[in-house]
Amino acid sequence: MLFAFDLDNTIVTRTAELPGAIVESLNKLRESGHEVSVLTGRPPLTTLPFLGQLKIKECYSTNHGAYVIGKAGKVLRENRLKPTDVQGLLAPFLKEAHVEYACIAEDTVYVKNPNDERWHWAHTQNRYVKIYEEGLELHADKLVFSTLSGNAAIRAHVETNHAELLTYSWNDGYLEVTSPNSDKGSALALIAAELGYEASDVIAFGDGPNDVTMLEWAGRAIAVGPHVHDEVLAVSDEHIPSPEELGVKTWLEQNVLKLVES
Structure with missing residues (x-):
């Protein structure tokens, strides 16, 4: 078996x-x-x-x-998220103070704030941690969103505008997004x-x-x-x-x- x-x-x-x-x-x-x-x-x-x-x-x-x-x-x-998907997913939240995000692309993690404690794990694993800059063309393994107020609004945005993508919502406020299939x-x-x-x-x-x-x-x-x-x-x-x-x-x-x- x-x-x-x-x-x-x-x-x-x-x-x-x-x-x-x-x-x-x-x-x-x-x-x-x-x-x-x-x-x-x-x-x-x-x-x-x-x-x-x-x-x-x-x-x-x-x-x-x-x-x-x-x-x-x-x-x-x-499978990876396409650059257009990454840009479209992140665009509405680039200046949202209450939303943190990470774009994971192989051994590099692109985030809004590298010093945010939510990405401490990336530093301890010796990952490359860089600031995500608008316009970057990345093929991402997955995106991770984090907000202290719950992820319902972010999930709704993903499901409305990127219905083909898969989402996984966790009880600690994290939402992960991956490519279709x-x-x-x-x-x-x-x-x-x-x-x-x-x-x-x-x-x-x-x-x-x-x-x-x-x-x-x-x-x-x-x-x-x-x-x-x-x-x-x-x-x-x-x-x-x-x-x-x-x-x-x-x-x-x-x-x-x-x-x-x-």
Whole structure:
């Protein structure tokens, strides 16, 4: 079978740690003849350390499904926002004091204010952080908006003027925008086909709104953690504890690894 995992709040804790016990359980899955894949909203640069811990070198996806790697590092899909999309999305908010934004383009993060604490993570990851200047022609992996007053107005702007783009709204006020046809569900379908699996032979684990299409596509869907999104619960077959509580490890031991050992 193919087991597909989201990273953050699914197998990675809220403090960005991948518990050794979960790593061990995923290693046992592979040793038992199963395939393990990761599909995350993170960009490649911040995904690679976790892939290294999991010994995953192929058949994974980043940027919410926009970037998909197959066997032997073959690129199955690489979608980016066009420069006209980037400019159109950012134009109404360039001078809005309450709106911060980041345009992520490979290893560079273009922002309104590089010193804003919301982009502290980019500095700590040794990313290039630059000021976004109007008129820049960037092919972006994704855009991230942040406002303390909620992101409903920004989301409405995107959905009205750029209906073909995908949006992911988070409870902390962040809104992420990606290119068309860049969801985790279609990414998982590409990975499964690359490995020779049907949807019925795939089990997916996730917690956030960007995991919904992946969970819908998989033959079995597992929601993870206490902060799981309502839409995730609606499409899931089961609900298990957080990575802090080693929910994935326990589920695998009870439902898969125990059967192998017996």
